[in-house]
Amino acid sequence: MKYKLIIILLLVIISCINNSKENNIISVNRDEIEPNDSFEYSQFIDTSTFINASFQSDEDIDYYQIKPTNSSVMNLSVYANKLDINLTLMSSSNSNVININTKYIENYRGFIELKDFMFYDDSYFLKLSSDKEGKYDLRFEFKNDYFPSNEIEPNNNINAANIINYPNELFYGYFLYNDFYSNNFNIDENIKPYIKNSDITDIDFYEIRNDTDINTSINIILEYSKDIDMLLFDENYNYIKKGINKLSTSFKSGSKYYIALVCFGSKSIIERYTLHYEFN
Template sequence: MKYKLILLIILIISCRNNDDNIYSENILKREEIESNDSLEYSQYIDCNTLIRGKIDDDNDTDFYQINPTNGFVMDFTMSFYNLDANIHMDIISSDNDTIFSIHSKDISNYNGLMEFKDILLNDDVYYFKLNADKECKYNLKFIFNDDYLPSNEIEPNNKINEANIIHYPNEMVYGYFIKYYFNVDEYIKPYIKKSGLIDIDFYEIKNDTDINTSINIKLEYSKDIDMILFDENYNYLKQGINQLNTSFEANKKYYIALICYGYEYITDRYVLHYEFN
């Protein structure tokens, strides 16, 4: 999986439209430079920078470019002044692959301020594509640091062959359900509901020992989430809600699918781990 984006520690979509923290740090302040309406003419952003820009109308799209140093994490804040505007933001790789998309209309507690904290990016070029259906002024702030936790969800992981690895029992993996616009993996399609899908996250676990045992897979989250277990050949085994007990055969690999349903998502972080019975 060439392009990875780890969402670490906190992902907050604030329900307060408060710009005080936007200006509270000693960072560079820059204005949007037109025309930045394509990848080719995207505006480059240094670390520790605040950009002030404006979407003129629904035909206006603004592109920005960052090139993080490998191993550094980014705090990214977006503040919008027109709460009636539906904001659409994509993060795009250098191969023009969309890593994920965010629509303000899909967020149940959106009120003008979006904060993404401790995002780990590979050493590569990334683009931010921003548009709205109405005129809207905005601020973008980028802060980089080198303090992060290693065990977290890596996006994209919504297909079984992109599953994140949980390396050992009781390793806590943190992640988020963010609404994606993707084609559902063929292996899981027969086992999910026909509508209301928000996100699917896949994880891989493996028994590297010669001992047959059993485990309990646990998901800690603020709402009920479907869990489906597959064997190493992608065959369906069983499913449950927020928890699964299963055999854990020697030298076998398994895949866990977390399926979140709804029509708006919340931004609580989940915790996934497994333990021996």
């Protein structure tokens, strides 16, 4: 069975300065344990931990097995000074959940923070590498928290659309760079005729439904600092209309609609967006 990659409230912050850390979680200080260059020899992490580590060469790969005790949520941060980092978070079934190459991050200055990652497997593996040797610091923080509605990846095509369940439900998401011209991220055929031929950072699909017996109208609102193309399709994937950060449309009884958010560019954007719909 194909493993569905789920990212709940994934926050990627790239900071130009040393960001302050949350101090309300007790961490254990440890050094990296070598060798940890394979799944078999991955360093085991089961509690909130701060690790001093390094890449011994440009071919060094470091693995960490993450299996928290009595926690369901993780904050992960990597401080690597001037190193570019390849970061992959994998499920226990060896499916990639998160892929980040800092070369494709806007304003990267050596700091990555992934906040509020929800665990759906018993354990995960973190794989880190770089194109040159150097030191890095790694911090794991585990906790249990409540979460609002958040983007579930991958949602790059209409068949994987996230469902917004009710009016005024805020959905949180991020535009993280995908190579849409590779075999792994083909652009949805339903959307191709309605987007410009340009570099695409990310496409996020959402679904809304009118399960009532009332015909009405709604506004679909994206709160974001940049202009993002919003495309609307009916339940048969027929194109309806397009807008920038806002759409107004009829909302027919018993119908469902698909919203495509298209972010153009060639790098991940670190700012979180919110999406919701409301009645006129």
